[in-house]
Amino acid sequence: MQIIQVTNRKLVDEFHKVPENIYRKDPNWIPSLQMMIENTFNPNKNKRYLNGDAARWLLQKEEKYIGRIAAFYDEKYAGGYDQPTGCCGFFECIDNQEAAKLLFDTARDWLRENGMEAMDGPVNFDENFFYWGLLTDGFQPQTFGMQYNPKYYLALFKEYGFKTYYRQYSYSLDITNPDLPDRFWRIASWVAQKPGYSFEHFRYKDQDRYIRDFIEIHQKAWGGHANYKPLDFNLVKSLLKNAKIILDEEFVWYAYHNGKPIAFFMQILDLNQVIQKLRTGKLNLWQALKMLYLIKRKTITRCRVIVLGVVPGYQGKGIESGIFHHLKKVMLKKHWYNDMEMSWVGDFNPKMNALFKSFGADHKLTHRTMRYLFDRKKEFVRAPIIE
16 A cells, blocks of 8 residues: 555546545545635635645545545644644545555644644634534534535544544424424524524625624624634635635524624535435536526525534623524425534533533434644543533
């Protein structure tokens, strides 16, 4: 078996073909958009290269590519832990521990050469909204941006020495379901009409204001967490620009109190329902037009909630319910949307997990973010709980 670094267009194409071989007989697998992955490895598109770097490799055996992996680091992520921590991701491999070990060793050695002392995976060289975590429960077609993998991957990671840094839980909810708890909707109606509180959905024409409000909410809501990473205005703006095809302005909501931003909610369209029909992640002009046609034909019936945050001092006051009060009106108007996947919430956030369950949401998926410490004698510590 031979490790080959991806350094040219031909090898990039082979990098994208590996999953096709791994999942050839798996009806649950939906290909990722190749353009989206390539943007991740493009320094002109991914601003994390300003403070970091990435590399990727293929594993070849007898003229066949049987595995792949990428490694990456950026200073903001690396500096948030007891030891400088890099990442690996886009891992695919046949069911062979020797092959997996070669891939993991390659990522580890590259990260060590760049000053790292630990490796998280499988994750993404971008925001944790997409391609983050190892699927361990809920082997079904995934929503857009959610990681899918064979069941045997967990054994490959654990045998190498990875341990679970935290679990990620995802939930399913039909917000228009009349059987949802009455108490929830009474609180929602009350909060939505409470003096001093206002709710409005995102508009691209005013995006700069909304981005600043989101960053303020994000800092106040998550800033106290040990692993908090500040958001960059330009990075968020770039994400919004690239996400227009999966964003509906009426699916992104803000809550304000006396004009100050206090909560944020975002859900995206499950583009995977369209990609599954196209059966490819490599889009030419015809397939791109077909994608737009299928979207307009209301092929997408599911949304994915990727962010819900409330600043301290307003938590426990039903602000989330107030947002859902307004969102329900949108969902009833756009009645072809009948499922919301809320993904994901870490096990380090018990309050948010309890909140989703109080909505009547059903636990649907479990992913894990794994961590490998290069110093095998160092004590392993799991992600701290948000109090």
